[in-house]
Amino acid sequence: MxxxxxxxxxxxxxxxxxxxxxxxxxxxxxxxxxxxxxxxxxxxxxxxxxxxxxxxxxxxxxxxxxxxxxxxxxxxxxxxxxxxxxxxxxxxxxxxxxxxxxxxxxxxxxxxxxxxxxxxxxxxxxxxxxxxxxxxxxxxxxxxxxxxxxxxxxxxxxxxxxxxxxxxxxxxxxxxxxxxxxxxxxxxxxxxxxxxxxxxxxxxxxxxxxxxxxxxxxxxxxxxxxxxxxxxxxxxxxxxxxxxxxxxxxxxxxxxxxxxxxxxxxxxxxxxxxxxxxxxxxxxxxxxxxxxxxxxxxxxxxxxxxxxxxxxxxxxxxxQTNKASPFCKFGYKVDIVTWNQKTHWGYLTIKLSDGQEEAQVELNHKSLMFERFVESSVLAQFDRDVQPVKEISLKFCTGKGLRPSKKLRLLRIRLTPLQNHLRPLCRYDLLLEENKEVTFRPIPCEDSNF
Missing domain, CATH: 3.40.50.1820 (Alpha/Beta hydrolase fold, catalytic domain)
Incomplete structure (x- = not known):
């Protein structure tokens, strides 16, 4: 037992x-x-x-x-x-x-x-x-x-x-x-x-x-x-x-x-x-x-x-995502109206800055058409959320290096944030020379309800 x-x-x-x-x-x-x-x-x-x-x-x-x-x-x-x-x-x-x-x-x-x-x-x-x-x-x-x-x-x-x-x-x-x-x-x-x-x-x-x-x-x-x-x-x-x-x-x-x-x-x-x-x-x-x-x-x-x-x-x-964690991107809908006499085609590089950090995106998935008084739209996705945006830098290029440089005359550029319910950012009457970066301070959009 x-x-x-x-x-x-x-x-x-x-x-x-x-x-x-x-x-x-x-x-x-x-x-x-x-x-x-x-x-x-x-x-x-x-x-x-x-x-x-x-x-x-x-x-x-x-x-x-x-x-x-x-x-x-x-x-x-x-x-x-x-x-x-x-x-x-x-x-x-x-x-x-x-x-x-x-x-x-x-x-x-x-x-x-x-x-x-x-x-x-x-x-x-x-x-x-x-x-x-x-x-x-x-x-x-x-x-x-x-x-x-x-x-x-x-x-x-x-x-x-x-x-x-x-x-x-x-x-x-x-x-x-x-x-x-x-x-x-x-x-x-x-x-x-x-x-x-x-x-x-x-x-x-x-x-x-x-x-x-x-x-x-x-x-x-x-x-x-x-x-x-x-x-x-x-x-x-x-x-x-x-x-x-x-x-x-x-x-x-x-x-x-x-x-x-x-x-x-x-x-x-x-x-x-x-x-x-x-x-x-x-x-x-x-x-x-x-x-x-x-x-x-x-x-x-x-x-x-x-x-x-x-x-x-x-x-x-x-x-869209970043290449590593954190994967989330921060998007803006970018709307551009130009007043050039002739239609131009090209690419944009956009940089956002809060005075300390920067975020940049190259919009090069296709050549954008800029036609007089016709709004062109594109999505810009940045790898980080830079806030508040104190400065915006733009660079325009055609990708055709052997031809004479172009100038893109912007009647208005508008960046509308897709997250955080932030107000749209605008700038009016801006001249972009090909391959030259232009930096400016954004202002509230005139037609904004914010």
């Missing part, structure tokens, strides 16, 4: 020790990718109680884990293709920022065994199997009374389509799906049943950062964000000589942009627009026509615009 009690005590101590152990994401390497891996799905549970120590959540008996609270919202974080087998570098920060936002169950879906394979098409096949695994778990949650509307699935690349397949199995009753640069290869051009689509959840959002390579090109959600046009991201290498960053930087930028939205210190406004060109031309800055609250803020807080977005079905939006 004594021996039996000792044995039971030791087993209880062993089980308690195991329960306290921290689980980690499966860590593989290139040799696993070359040989291929069979699919294994592990669910790593984080809560505010164990924010830095993951607990393994059983697929068959998830409710035996005392940390798993069905009355709390649940967020599933699903990675994508892992050609080198290493865990995502962003995983820990993502979990921590989610838990800082609210008390929830964060479930990291570790399918690294199955995602690590040099054969991408085999990994694509596994996405359906991962979705079936998650469907089984969520079905158990539903049977125990969980609110499917409180489930948020965040999928990166292939993880976005896994989220879609899972949501489709519940006829779109899952609350929210966030797709971070959803995978394009093998999904571009596919019908909605073969990829993520708006019917997969009550609210579906997709961020595009690498649509010309690893990402999906067309709209997939109720709102789609095209950062910097959706393809090349600032700060990412443009040549193959930069190594692995050339292949993954644009694609991975989607995660870091979303992380910045969780941080909340530098919000990014997303402007509904039909094209990136129209956005750059300043044609889509009137946010009052979108909702009384204006244009949506990209990222975690976009759900505030959910009702309006659902009315519009699918909304394409654009924004």
């Amino acid at each position: 004594v021996c039996w009690l000792v044995f039971v005590t030791l087993m209880l101590m062993f089980d308690t020790h195991r329960a306290q152990e921290c689980e980690e994401m499966t860590d593989l390497d290139l040799k696993h990718s070359l040989s291929g891996t069979s699919l294994t799905v592990r669910l790593l549970l984080y809560t505010r109680v164990n924010a830095s120590c993951a607990q393994l959540l059983s697929h068959r008996e998830p409710f035996r884990n005392p940390r798993f609270n069905l009355s709390s919202p649940s967020t599933f974080l699903i990675h994508g293709y892992r050609p080198t087998g290493s865990p995502p570098v962003w995983l820990t920060q993502f979990v921590q920022l989610l838990l800082q936002r609210r008390d929830m169950n964060v479930i990291v879906v570790d399918w690294n065994r199955g995602a690590t394979n040099i054969n991408y098409w085999k990994v694509v096949d596994n996405t359906r199997k991962v979705a079936a695994n998650l469907t089984d778990l969520i079905q158990k949650m539903k049977e125990k009374g969980a609110d499917l509307g409180s489930i948020h699935m965040i999928g990166v690349s292939l993880g976005a389509h896994i989220s879609g397949f899972t949501g489709a199995n519940f006829n779109g009753s899952i609350g929210r799906i966030t797709a971070l640069d959803p995978a394009g290869p093998e999904f571009n051009g596919q019908p909605p049943s073969e990829r993520l689509d708006p019917s997969d959840a009550q609210f579906v959002e997709a961020l595009h950062t690498d649509m010309d390579a690893l990402g999906y090109r067309d709209v997939l959600g109720h709102i789609d964000y095209y950062a910097n046009g959706g393809a090349d991201q600032p700060g990412c290498p443009r040549t193959i000589f930069s190594g692995s960053q050339y292949f993954k930087c644009d694609h991975q930028r989607s995660v870091f942009l979303y992380l910045s939205s969780l941080n909340g210190s530098c919000p990014i406004t997303a402007y509904p627009c039909d094209s990136y060109t129209l956005f750059q031309d300043g044609e889509c800055m009137d946010c009052g026509r979108f909702t009384p609250d204006g244009c949506p803020v990209f990222g975690y807080d976009a759900v505030r615009w959910k009702d309006r977005l659902l009315q519009l079905n699918q909304t394409r939006t654009y924004f």
Whole structure:
């Protein structure tokens, strides 16, 4: 009897020790990718109680884990293709920022065994199997009374389509799906049943950062964000000589942009627009026509615009970012009226100064047309918010160095801030000589209501 009690005590101590152990994401390497891996799905549970120590959540008996609270919202974080087998570098920060936002169950879906394979098409096949695994778990949650509307699935690349397949199995009753640069290869051009689509959840959002390579090109959600046009991201290498960053930087930028939205210190406004060109031309800055609250803020807080977005079905939006955190830019709509006899074409460089700091932007995405008494508009996005603006510098160039220098006679230039509800800045009757910087103090616009 004594021996039996000792044995039971030791087993209880062993089980308690195991329960306290921290689980980690499966860590593989290139040799696993070359040989291929069979699919294994592990669910790593984080809560505010164990924010830095993951607990393994059983697929068959998830409710035996005392940390798993069905009355709390649940967020599933699903990675994508892992050609080198290493865990995502962003995983820990993502979990921590989610838990800082609210008390929830964060479930990291570790399918690294199955995602690590040099054969991408085999990994694509596994996405359906991962979705079936998650469907089984969520079905158990539903049977125990969980609110499917409180489930948020965040999928990166292939993880976005896994989220879609899972949501489709519940006829779109899952609350929210966030797709971070959803995978394009093998999904571009596919019908909605073969990829993520708006019917997969009550609210579906997709961020595009690498649509010309690893990402999906067309709209997939109720709102789609095209950062910097959706393809090349600032700060990412443009040549193959930069190594692995050339292949993954644009694609991975989607995660870091979303992380910045969780941080909340530098919000990014997303402007509904039909094209990136129209956005750059300043044609889509009137946010009052979108909702009384204006244009949506990209990222975690976009759900505030959910009702309006659902009315519009699918909304394409654009924004620009800096090359590193803080990613948010500060925009001005620039309107120019000239009084030259002849029409001129050219580019502008604008610099703002508060007397100590400066912010500069080159408006060179296309040659601007300056026609007499016709207002030309363009969007100027600065890398920082310089306030108050005490001086503005302008430089005009045609880009045609061998021709005689031009002079641009400005009847008026008006800079309207797009954030912070600040008053527009103007200057009247200004002469710009080509390639010569002119600095002036702005004045309140004569037609301003401020």
